[in-house]
Amino acid sequence: MFDQQLLSIPGIKKLIGKLSGLAVLQALTIVLEAVFLARALVVVWQREKIAALVVPVLSFFVFFALRYLITRIESQITDNFADHAVDQLKEQLLQQEFRLGPRMVADVGSGHVVTLALEGLNQVQNYLDLIVLKTINMAIIPWIIVAYIFFVDWLSAVILLLMFPVIILFMVILGLSAKSKSDQQYAEFKQMANVFVDSIRGLKTLKLFGLSKKYGDNIYRVSENYRKSTMSVLKVALLSTFALDFFTTISIAIVAVLLGQALIVGSIGLLPALIILILCPDYFFPVRDYGDDYHATLDGKNALTEINRILVIPAPHSEVPLVDFQNWAKDSQLDVRDLNFTYPQADQPALSDLNFTLHGDSNVGIIGKSGAGKSTLLNVLGGWLQPDATEKDQPLVVDGQAVDSLAQPAWQKHISYIPQHPYIFAGTIAQNVAFYKPVADKAAIQQAVHQAGLDKFIAELPQGLETVIGEGGRGISGGQAQRIALARALLDTERTILLFDEPTAHLDLETEYELKQIMTKVFHNHLVFFSTHRLHWVSAMDYVLVMDQGRIVEQGTPAELKQKNGVYQELVNEIRGENNAE
Numbered sequence: 001m002f003d004q005q006l007l008s009i010p011g012i013k014k015l016i017g018k019l020s021g022l023a024v025l026q027a028l029t030i031v032l033e034a035v036f037l038a039r040a041l042v043v044v045w046q047r048e049k050i051a052a053l054v055v056p057v058l059s060f061f062v063f064f065a066l067r068y069l070i071t072r073i074e075s076q077i078t079d080n081f082a083d084h085a086v087d088q089l090k091e092q093l094l095q096q097e098f099r100l101g102p103r104m105v106a107d108v109g110s111g112h113v114v115t116l117a118l119e120g121l122n123q124v125q126n127y128l129d130l131i132v133l134k135t136i137n138m139a140i141i142p143w144i145i146v147a148y149i150f151f152v153d154w155l156s157a158v159i160l161l162l163m164f165p166v167i168i169l170f171m172v173i174l175g176l177s178a179k180s181k182s183d184q185q186y187a188e189f190k191q192m193a194n195v196f197v198d199s200i201r202g203l204k205t206l207k208l209f210g211l212s213k214k215y216g217d218n219i220y221r222v223s224e225n226y227r228k229s230t231m232s233v234l235k236v237a238l239l240s241t242f243a244l245d246f247f248t249t250i251s252i253a254i255v256a257v258l259l260g261q262a263l264i265v266g267s268i269g270l271l272p273a274l275i276i277l278i279l280c281p282d283y284f285f286p287v288r289d290y291g292d293d294y295h296a297t298l299d300g301k302n303a304l305t306e307i308n309r310i311l312v313i314p315a316p317h318s319e320v321p322l323v324d325f326q327n328w329a330k331d332s333q334l335d336v337r338d339l340n341f342t343y344p345q346a347d348q349p350a351l352s353d354l355n356f357t358l359h360g361d362s363n364v365g366i367i368g369k370s371g372a373g374k375s376t377l378l379n380v381l382g383g384w385l386q387p388d389a390t391e392k393d394q395p396l397v398v399d400g401q402a403v404d405s406l407a408q409p410a411w412q413k414h415i416s417y418i419p420q421h422p423y424i425f426a427g428t429i430a431q432n433v434a435f436y437k438p439v440a441d442k443a444a445i446q447q448a449v450h451q452a453g454l455d456k457f458i459a460e461l462p463q464g465l466e467t468v469i470g471e472g473g474r475g476i477s478g479g480q481a482q483r484i485a486l487a488r489a490l491l492d493t494e495r496t497i498l499l500f501d502e503p504t505a506h507l508d509l510e511t512e513y514e515l516k517q518i519m520t521k522v523f524h525n526h527l528v529f530f531s532t533h534r535l536h537w538v539s540a541m542d543y544v545l546v547m548d549q550g551r552i553v554e555q556g557t558p559a560e561l562k563q564k565n566g567v568y569q570e571l572v573n574e575i576r577g578e579n580n581a582e
């Protein structure tokens with residue numbers, strides 16, 4: 001019944017210990033509260049003097065207050081624990097996102113990553129808040145109460161004990177049904193989040209192609225599925241609450257009737273009979289409380305399972321650390337030797353036997369048709385994918401140090417990655433530019449903005465660098481987003497290695513031309529890897545890797561490639577042909 005994955009949360013055992021102690025205390029206060037309340041009632045029933053009421057009534061209020069105090073302490077402790085655990089999970093999830101890099105979003109789905117990081121963590125918090133405390137109360141309080149009842153009247157205790165497994169059995173049956181419905185609901189939720197975020201992202205394209213209505217219907221259908229599965233979870237939840245209430249009421253009624261009969265025949269006194277009757281609802285309360293909230297916490301349980309699944313995705317890591325690497329310098333050298341990479345579950349390698357050597361501030365173009373392996377190579381160079389293990393020499397050599405992968409903090413802290421759609425978050429232009437270096441001063445930001453050719457754009461804005469862009473802010477064009485990404489890379493002068501993944505693929509030729517003027521200036525004092533379909537970039541490179549089906553089929557300077565009249569030239573001819581055909 002106890003979710004095993006909870007045991008892996010740091011501090012949970014201590015929490016269980018504290019809550020168990022408090023549950024024992026709470027059970028004792030419940031018993032004493034019932035004893036004194038019953039005494040007060042007996043005093044009133046037997047019309048004794050008012051003074052005889054003082055001790056039981058005062059004692060009742062003391063234990064009543066104590067019980068309330070204990071429940072407050074319990075919820076305070078669990079709240080603190082849940083807050084802390086969720087903060088840690090958030091931190092771990094973020095770190096894992098950084099470790100896995102751009103491929104995580106591709107693997108998990110961008111919508112799902114967003115909903116997990118926001119709503120999912122809230123659901124986990126709610127789950128931790130409720131489930132640990134309620135499970136412990138259910139595991140401790142009823143047994144102390146029934147043990148006490150056993151000493152007062154063993155028959156009532158036996159009836160209460162007999163009803164417990166029946167209730168648990170129903171809870172398990174309904175719980176299993178709720179679990180399978182909740183799993184389905186969570187799958188629908190994931191799908192809805194991914195479809196929704198992807199549709200929002202592609203809204204402009206959908207509108208241009210007149211497909212927005214069709215996608216609207218698609219979103220409606222996915223949301224309907226989610227609504228229906230939510231309703232079926234709620235139906236089971238209601239049924240379960242009804243079943244719990246029904247069985248507990250029947251049990252209390254049976255005990256009450258038997259106690260009534262015993263009172264009539266005089267085999268039990270009024271005081272013990274009243275104590276048992278008052279304790280009966282408290283005996284069942286923890287199990288009802290657990291059952292009532294069980295369904296409400298299932299989405300939190302699913303979110304926790306999903307977060308744990310992401311946390312254990314093996315992040316690329318290096319067995320051989322890169323030591324003594326300060327930064328990429330003019331005399332640095334990178335050798336790639338017989339490098340292979342295979343995606344998990346793929347039958348063929350996405351990169352096969354790659355070999356090349358680079359020096360200093362090389363500007364390396366990576367070209368090839370779609371699916372040739374350009375992005376995969378960039379991900380390996382960024383350390384987000386780990387080359388296949390080899391029995392021969394290590395596949396990467398940085399400044400003479402052979403390593404198995406570039407998942408090395410010493411390497412990665414010098415990298416800037418600029419994809420086709422750089423992420424612009426809701427904030428000012430200055431905050432967006434200072435993304436890699438939040439402590440940068442204004443002069444440095446202005447300098448980076450100037451180098452990235454953003455002066456004119458910013459001068460036209462009334463609030464300049466303080467203009468809010470991104471979600472809810474001023475819209476910016478694709479070219480401006482690229483320039484902001486470039487300014488980001490330039491601001492952190494420690495980041496001397498720039499990885500560009502088709503940065504201009506979506507821009508019109510005029511914007512691309514303007515951006516090219518800026519970018520080529522930036523290239524000369526960085527190590528640049530530039531993946532592109534657009535071959536005019538080749539003239540701005542001093543080395544080119546031509547890829548096809550995961551292999552480097554040609555490499556050399558642009559002049560050498562032209563002279564060879566080989567695959568590169570074929571590609572140029574092919575693209576010219578396509579352009580002419582258009």
Ligand SMILES: Nc1ncnc2c1ncn2[C@@H]1O[C@H](COP(=O)(O)OP(=O)(O)OP(=O)(O)O)[C@@H](O)[C@H]1O
Pocket residue numbers: 106343344346350368369370371372373374375376377
């Ligand atoms: N996550 C993945 N799992 C399995 N195979 C993948 C994955 N990502 C890419 N591939 C496969 O690896 C190969 C290389 O893909 P990659 O994205 O590197 O090509 P690319 O040259 O960058 O293509 P494009 O120009 O279209 O972006 C392709 O066959 C692709 O189907």
